[in-house]
Amino acid sequence: MDKPKRIWKAMLTLLIAVLGALVCTLSSAPGVWAQIQGSVFVDCGSMASYVDGITNISWVPDAPQYITTGVNGYVPSAPSIYPNFSEFTTVRYFPDTRAKNCYSFPVMPNSTYLIRGTFFHGNYDNGATLPSFQMAIDGTIVAKVTFDNAAIFVYHEFMVASVSNVTFLCLLRDSSNSVPFISAISFSFLPADFFDSSVYAFLYGTRSIYFETKYRLNFGGDGLVRYPDDEFDRYWFPIQGSNSTFIQSTSPFQSLVARKTVGIYNGLSGSPPATVLDTALTSSGNRTITFPDDYSYLYILSFYYAELNSTANASSRNFYLEAPGTVGDYLLNPYSNGFDFVFNAIDMVLWDLLYTPGTEIVLYPDQTVSSPLGPIANALEFWQMSTNSMAPVTENQDAIAIEEIKSSMNLTDWTGDPCVPVPYPWVTCSTDSNFVPSITAL
Ligand SMILES: *[C@@H]1O[C@H](CO)[C@@H](O)[C@H](O)[C@H]1NC(C)=O
Ligand SMILES: *[C@@H]1O[C@H](CO)[C@@H](O)[C@H](O)[C@H]1NC(C)=O
Ligand SMILES: *[C@@H]1O[C@H](CO)[C@@H](O)[C@H](O)[C@H]1NC(C)=O
Ligand SMILES: *[C@@H]1O[C@H](CO)[C@@H](O)[C@H](O)[C@H]1NC(C)=O
Ligand SMILES: *[C@@H]1O[C@H](CO)[C@@H](O)[C@H](O)[C@H]1NC(C)=O
Ligand SMILES: *[C@@H]1O[C@H](CO)[C@@H](O)[C@H](O)[C@H]1NC(C)=O
Ligand SMILES: *[C@@H]1O[C@H](CO)[C@@H](O)[C@H](O)[C@H]1NC(C)=O
Ligand SMILES: *[C@@H]1O[C@H](CO)[C@@H](O)[C@H](O)[C@H]1NC(C)=O
Ligand SMILES: *[C@@H]1O[C@H](CO)[C@@H](O)[C@H](O)[C@H]1NC(C)=O
Numbered sequence: 001m002d003k004p005k006r007i008w009k010a011m012l013t014l015l016i017a018v019l020g021a022l023v024c025t026l027s028s029a030p031g032v033w034a035q036i037q038g039s040v041f042v043d044c045g046s047m048a049s050y051v052d053g054i055t056n057i058s059w060v061p062d063a064p065q066y067i068t069t070g071v072n073g074y075v076p077s078a079p080s081i082y083p084n085f086s087e088f089t090t091v092r093y094f095p096d097t098r099a100k101n102c103y104s105f106p107v108m109p110n111s112t113y114l115i116r117g118t119f120f121h122g123n124y125d126n127g128a129t130l131p132s133f134q135m136a137i138d139g140t141i142v143a144k145v146t147f148d149n150a151a152i153f154v155y156h157e158f159m160v161a162s163v164s165n166v167t168f169l170c171l172l173r174d175s176s177n178s179v180p181f182i183s184a185i186s187f188s189f190l191p192a193d194f195f196d197s198s199v200y201a202f203l204y205g206t207r208s209i210y211f212e213t214k215y216r217l218n219f220g221g222d223g224l225v226r227y228p229d230d231e232f233d234r235y236w237f238p239i240q241g242s243n244s245t246f247i248q249s250t251s252p253f254q255s256l257v258a259r260k261t262v263g264i265y266n267g268l269s270g271s272p273p274a275t276v277l278d279t280a281l282t283s284s285g286n287r288t289i290t291f292p293d294d295y296s297y298l299y300i301l302s303f304y305y306a307e308l309n310s311t312a313n314a315s316s317r318n319f320y321l322e323a324p325g326t327v328g329d330y331l332l333n334p335y336s337n338g339f340d341f342v343f344n345a346i347d348m349v350l351w352d353l354l355y356t357p358g359t360e361i362v363l364y365p366d367q368t369v370s371s372p373l374g375p376i377a378n379a380l381e382f383w384q385m386s387t388n389s390m391a392p393v394t395e396n397q398d399a400i401a402i403e404e405i406k407s408s409m410n411l412t413d414w415t416g417d418p419c420v421p422v423p424y425p426w427v428t429c430s431t432d433s434n435f436v437p438s439i440t441a442l
Contacts, residue, residue: 003028005191005374008404009049009375010289013014014425020169023066023146024297027314029275034106034130035077035106035107035108035165035188036105036106036107036108036113036187036188037108037189038175038189038284039059039186039187039188039232039233040102040105040185040186040188040191040232041057041058041059041087041184041185041186041187041227042059042060042066042092042184042185042186042279043059043060043061043062043063043086043087044062044087044090044092044182044183044184044185045061045072045073045074045090045092045093045183045186045323046059046060046061046062046072046087046089046090047061047072047090048061048377048418049061050086050257050409052086052087053086054083054084054086055084055086055226055228055233056227056228057227059086059087059184059353060183062092063092063293064183064380066103066105067084067092067101067102067103067104067415068412068415069094069096069101069413069415070092070093070094070415071092071093071094071095071102072090072091072092073090073091073092073093073124073125073181073216074089074090074091074124074344075088075089075090075091075114075120075121075122075123075124075183076122076130076269077122077123077151078120078122081151082120082123082153084224085119085120085153087155087183087184088118088120088122088184088302090119090183090185090386091121091181091182091183092125092181092182092240093124093125093179093180093181093182093397094157094171094179094180094181095179097173097303098355098362099173099422100136100170100172100173100320100416100421100422101170101171101330101416102169102171102201102415102416103168103169103170103185103415104166104167104168104415104416105166105167105169105187106165107162107164107165107167107189108162108189109125109162109163109165109167110160110161110162110163110164110165110207110347111161111162111190112159112162112189112190112200113159113160113161113187113188113189113190114154114157114158114160114165114186114187114188114190114232114234115157115158115160115167115185115186115187115188116156116157116158116184116185116186116187116213116233117135117143117145117151117155117156117157117169118153118155118180118182118183118184118185118186118400119145119147119154119155119182119183120153120183121150121179121181121415122150122151123150123356124181125179125220129178130146130147130150130178130204131145131176131178131180131181132144132145132146132147132174132178132322133145133172133173133174133176133178133179133180134171134172134173134174134180134383135168135169135170135171136155136168136170136171136368136416136421137158137160137167137168137169137170137210137390138160138163138167138168138390138391138393138417139212139390139391139392139393139394139417139419139420139421139437140388140390140420141211141389142156142158142212142255142361142386143173143175143212143314143403145154145171147179153215154185155235157186157212157213157228157351158210158211159190159200159210159211159213159383160210160211160349160390161207161208161210161213161390162321162397163390163393164393164396167418168246168416169187170184170416170421172422173420178180179362180300181405186232186233188232190232190270194383196240196329200270207387208383208389209388209389209390209391209442210386210390210398211383211384211385212383212384212386213234213381213382213383213385214239214291214293214299214382214384214438215237215246215273215380215381215382216235216236216274216380216381217236217237217246217379217380217381217382218236218238218239218272218275218279218282218376218378218379218381218384219239219247219280219281219378220239220240220255220256220257220279220378221236221237221239221240221275221276221279221422222238222240222279222308223238224236224237224238225238225273225275227274229274229275229276230272230273230393231273234270235368236273236276236379238431239281240255241253241255241281245290245292246289246290246291247281247288248287248288248289248293249283249285249288249291249375250285251283251284251285251374252283252290253281253282254281254282254283255278255279255280255281256279256281256282256308256309256376257278257279257308257310258278258309258310258417260271261427264352270377271303271304272381275321276378276379277304277379278309278377278378279306279378279405280306280308280376280377280378281376281377282309282364282373282374282376282377283374283375284364284373284374285364285365285374286362286363286364287362287364287374287375288360288361288362288363288376289361289362289363289377289412290358290359290360291299291355291359291361291378291382291383293355293357294357295357296354296355296356296357297354297355297385298353298369298385298387299353299354299355299382299383299384299385299386300353300354300382300383300385301323301353301380301381301382301383302380302382302383303321303377304378304379304380304381305332305334305376305377305380306334306376306377307334308376308378309373312334312335312373313335314333315370315371316371316372316373317333317334317335317367317371317372317373317374317375318331318332318333318368318369318375319331319332319363319364319365319371319374319375319376320362320363320364320365321361321362321363321381322331322361322362322363323354323361323362324353324359324360324361324362325354326353329395331366332375334376345430355384363375363377367442371407376442384433391420391421392420392436393417393419393420393436393437393438394417394418394419394420394429394430394436394437394438394439395438396409398418398438398439399417399418400416401439402418402424402439404428405442415417415428419437419438419439420437426442427439427441427442428440428441428442
């Protein structure tokens with residue numbers, strides 16, 4: 001509508017026509033551009049595809065299929081620190097001064113994806129200081145990536161809905177101006193039936209906000225559970241006995257292990273894997289579950305419980321789950337419910353469950369009936385809900401025009417959305433953040 005844009009569009013059309021005549025072939029489409037409908041595990045900086053001998057994950061290299069910028073780096077200490085994470089041996093880092101470097105993933109539009117970036121620094125650069133930078137999905141900055149220790153990996157995992165047929169994962173420099181890097185990306189399509197009967201259904205219903213995985217806990221577990229037990233390679237962290245960061249009880253914990261849940265919930269996609277559900281912690285009396293975060297956010301809890309005591313009966317275990325902000329406490333009986341899962345994310349309470357530092361989730365026996373066995377906890381997922389919607393991406397027509405210019409001028413190293421979260425230096429975008437960005441000048 002506005003004048004500058006029309007002029008720009010006319011110039012653009014001319015430019016494309018001229019360039020189109022000059023450029024003969026564009027061999028820029030590397031590899032297969034098949035829309036992701038399962039999981040893609042990308043080992044950043046790797047030179048070749050391989051199957052990991054321990055996890056059995058099929059890793060693919062990141063370049064040139066998903067990214068064309070950055071440099072391969074090598075982390076000699078990775079195998080000794082994380083023997084089961086072959087993907088930590090290499091990184092891709094971005095010493096160029098571009099404001100953003102983006103991976104492009106071909107997706108099904110309007111579908112839900114679980115996207116994880118994993119970062120193991122391992123002193124790959126022999127640098128004096130650890131970097132900090134930002135991670136964005138499409139036009140939204142979703143995480144600050146910082147490190148306390150070069151020898152401990154960090155990850156940021158999100159559930160988002162795709163808006164077009166490509167989703168960008170970008171790394172951006174922050175004010176420290178240090179060099180961004182990344183070790184691995186897991187990109188999983190979550191099929192619609194994933195959402196039917198799990199907490200994920202609530203996430204699916206809300207297309208414009210996004211969710212970050214905060215904690216995935218495997219009570220009574222022993223070692224990190226991931227692929228192949230979990231087909232999406234979700235990380236389930238073990239909690240053994242009293243772990244003051246996450247679970248406390250005034251009486252000692254007992255650990256329960258049983259091959260019980262295999263097969264029961266085959267039909268429930270998205271539930272924790274059987275390896276996770278088959279271990280639990282119990283104790284008599286009250287139990288509190290806490291989290292170490294020192295800031296406030298909206299959360300969704302998914303609490304999983306299953307009876308693993310083979311001598312239990314319908315009156316062995318009656319307990320309540322109490323979470324701040326819920327309308328009432330949930331009465332749970334794993335025997336009579338069969339294996340079930342509970343999430344305090346029922347319609348009216350979904351939106352305003354506020355985590356504040358010190359928030360406690362209490363499991364306590366039902367005092368009104370005899371309950372010889374104490375509360376049981378098998379697994380838990382804790383999500384942070386975004387307070388804002390995903391930022392709108394550049395108007396489709398403009399984005400397509402920019403793609404054509406890039407192709408014809410061999411500017412394919414400029415990836416990501418042309419305007420958000422930061423524009424390419426050679427375009428000018430409308431700046432009102434509440435509206436769909438459009439390009440006003442080149
Ligand atoms: C590894 O994966 C392949 C196919 O992806 C499968 O055929 C094989 O059984 C798996 N091996 C193990 C040990 O899980
Ligand atoms: C690595 O994986 C193997 C096989 O699954 C397991 O036995 C071992 O405990 C794991 N090591 C670590 C450090 O997690
Ligand atoms: C996107 O998917 C949601 C959930 O299935 C659906 O309600 C919505 O109509 C879809 N939007 C478009 C534009 O297809
Ligand atoms: C994505 O959609 C655009 C049109 O909106 C089309 O030009 C492009 O070929 C599509 N890409 C893929 C990988 O389907
Ligand atoms: C508590 O559990 C977390 C996650 O598994 C683990 O990193 C931490 O070391 C545990 N802390 C204690 C005191 O066991
Ligand atoms: C256990 O928790 C319930 C619910 O918060 C509370 O009413 C009860 O007093 C607690 N019991 C003890 C012994 O702390
Ligand atoms: C299992 O249940 C029985 C009673 O049914 C009880 O005596 C035993 O302590 C329970 N075991 C655990 C680990 O909770
Ligand atoms: C059920 O199990 C509890 C112990 O878990 C026991 O005290 C009780 O007698 C049992 N009831 C029946 C009807 O078997
Ligand atoms: C495009 O640029 C790449 C390096 O960035 C170069 O290898 C290639 O030859 C260029 N292609 C054309 C058509 O200019």
